[in-house]
Amino acid sequence: MIELRGIKKTYRLPTGESLRVLDDVNLIIPKGKIMGVIGRSGAGKSTLVRCVNGLEKPDSGEVFLDGQSLLTVSASALRKARSKMGMIFQNVNLQKRKTVFENVAFPLILQGDDKDAIRKRVMSLLDQVSLTDRVDHFPSQLSGGQQQRVAIARALATAPPVLLCDEMTSALDPETTQQILSLLLSLQRSLNLTVLLITHEMAAIRQVADRVAVMEAGQLIEEGSVLDIFQKPKTETTKALVQSDAHLGLPASLQAVCQAEPVESGYHLLNCTFSGAVAAQPLISECTTRFGVALNILQANLTTVHGSLMGKMCVAIELSDHLPQVVGFLKESGLTVEALGYVNRNDWSLS
Amino acid sequence: MLTGMTGVFLSASWDTILMIVCSTVVAVLLGLPMGVFLWGGALGGCIEKPSLHRLVSALVNIMRSVPFIILMVALIPITRFLVGSSIGTAAAIVPLAIGAIPFFARLAHASLEAVPHSLVEACESMGATPWQMISRVIVSEAMPALARGVTLTAVTLVGYSAMAGTVGGGGLGDVAIRYGYDQFNMPVMLVTIVILVILVQLMQWLGDWWANSLDHS
Ligand SMILES: Nc1ncnc2c1ncn2[C@@H]1O[C@H](COP(=O)(O)OP(=O)(O)OP(=O)(O)O)[C@@H](O)[C@H]1O
Ligand SMILES: [Mg+2]
Numbered sequence: 117m118i119e120l121r122g123i124k125k126t127y128r129l130p131t132g133e134s135l136r137v138l139d140d141v142n143l144i145i146p147k148g149k150i151m152g153v154i155g156r157s158g159a160g161k162s163t164l165v166r167c168v169n170g171l172e173k174p175d176s177g178e179v180f181l182d183g184q185s186l187l188t189v190s191a192s193a194l195r196k197a198r199s200k201m202g203m204i205f206q207n208v209n210l211q212k213r214k215t216v217f218e219n220v221a222f223p224l225i226l227q228g229d230d231k232d233a234i235r236k237r238v239m240s241l242l243d244q245v246s247l248t249d250r251v252d253h254f255p256s257q258l259s260g261g262q263q264q265r266v267a268i269a270r271a272l273a274t275a276p277p278v279l280l281c282d283e284m285t286s287a288l289d290p291e292t293t294q295q296i297l298s299l300l301l302s303l304q305r306s307l308n309l310t311v312l313l314i315t316h317e318m319a320a321i322r323q324v325a326d327r328v329a330v331m332e333a334g335q336l337i338e339e340g341s342v343l344d345i346f347q348k349p350k351t352e353t354t355k356a357l358v359q360s361d362a363h364l365g366l367p368a369s370l371q372a373v374c375q376a377e378p379v380e381s382g383y384h385l386l387n388c389t390f391s392g393a394v395a396a397q398p399l400i401s402e403c404t405t406r407f408g409v410a411l412n413i414l415q416a417n418l419t420t421v422h423g424s425l426m427g428k429m430c431v432a433i434e435l436s437d438h439l440p441q442v443v444g445f446l447k448e449s450g451l452t453v454e455a456l457g458y459v460n461r462n463d464w465s466l467s
Numbered sequence: 468m469l470t471g472m473t474g475v476f477l478s479a480s481w482d483t484i485l486m487i488v489c490s491t492v493v494a495v496l497l498g499l500p501m502g503v504f505l506w507g508g509a510l511g512g513c514i515e516k517p518s519l520h521r522l523v524s525a526l527v528n529i530m531r532s533v534p535f536i537i538l539m540v541a542l543i544p545i546t547r548f549l550v551g552s553s554i555g556t557a558a559a560i561v562p563l564a565i566g567a568i569p570f571f572a573r574l575a576h577a578s579l580e581a582v583p584h585s586l587v588e589a590c591e592s593m594g595a596t597p598w599q600m601i602s603r604v605i606v607s608e609a610m611p612a613l614a615r616g617v618t619l620t621a622v623t624l625v626g627y628s629a630m631a632g633t634v635g636g637g638g639l640g641d642v643a644i645r646y647g648y649d650q651f652n653m654p655v656m657l658v659t660i661v662i663l664v665i666l667v668q669l670m671q672w673l674g675d676w677w678a679n680s681l682d683h684s
Contacts, residue, residue, distance in 0.1 A: 169592050195594040209589035212684045213608055223593045225603070254683040270593075 502575025
């Protein structure tokens, strides 16, 4: 388990100004779980992981790895603690002049393991990342995805219980990203790794993370299980991230005419989120038969979040006296309903 | 005008090669550790010693700014002490080597700086000690650039060794001055130049081949 307590970090810029990058960050990463950290560029995510393994010293706060404080230990104890935390970077950081084998063997050589043990371990690692046919290749002879797999094998060489990943898939194409993420997930499962996954891609979080923390301007603004965050995002930033992942969001022309105040005649716009068994229920048609109102689906999206189905849709309901009942029914059926506003009938035809 | 000169050219070439090889070896052996220290000794470096770093850096700059011909004369007492004489091939090696140390140190420094900082951090996060970082990461990754630095040093020393020859250092420079200049023997002068050009070409070719064989990027 990793625990971050009250982490603060301020950079002094060459201009003399100071830049607060981490502002009182508290985070617990439970053993054997994948904790995703997401946020916009410059939010302080990289700085946060770097504080975990001591590449960066926070100004104040504490970092605990299985109860051991990492900020107060000696240099040699820190090195020892680091061998319990593998780290993977966006720009892989392999040694160009070393072969795949030598790169993966490197952390073991640093430890002073004996040759036979290293050979065995490296071959088994390369087997796990399906690179046994590339043992003697140099990094320049590998694709980006293959290089990242070498980096994963290297990070796992010393059998660390913790894996820190900073934007590990950001430089890869969508398909390779999928491969790397499923590799990460299967390794995490089989080795019971505790993972801190830094990313700006909500899709990566949705697919592999157990919990997610959202960062903005150096602060953790939201933390919870992935399903919770996807279904009931609390802050605007999180909502935007979730929406962009589901490719949802009202088009600008519709947004322009959507108002918070009820209108005489027109439509009420709702965002509905549902998960699991709810997805199988024909709720829309039921609304029509029960209340005699038509629900018009404007946008919809169904994905898997952390292994279970989750759907999002944006519906327009024709305004009538039944509106409260319809919304109530939807909520009772297990949907998370968020009111977006009202659109005048006249505006509707315009947009 | 070239009759009977073959032996002179051969032994002069040999002397020049000897001077260059010996002084390059000394320059690399002493300049590389200096370059490593220039790289890692600064504030925030992996073997940080800020005050010693400033001192070494200043020393290198001072030595680099003294013209070679002056350095050679200034070093005569040291040369006498080390080889027992201030003229001849062995005596020329002393100022050549001492002049080349800071030169190579700066080249090595630049080569090491070119290794991406993110790789240094990656290895740091794997628990590398400063010594492991230097020997197994930085110097290893910088090898192609260091090889090019060695070649550049050796080629530069060809010119300086000719300069050393003019003041009694032996080698091809000595031949060019004694026969070519003092006796107005133009053919000897030309042959000397041709030999030097061939020598430099060979060294460059060898150095490029060496560096490329080390490079896997
Ligand atoms: N060494 C440094 N000196 C000064 N400022 C820094 C330094 N490192 C990072 N910063 C600043 O700290 C802020 C947070 O940087 P950080 O790299 O942690 O962001 P990030 O969330 O990882 O962004 P990205 O998604 O782009 O990687 C940025 O504004 C950055 O400019
Ligand atoms: Mg980053």
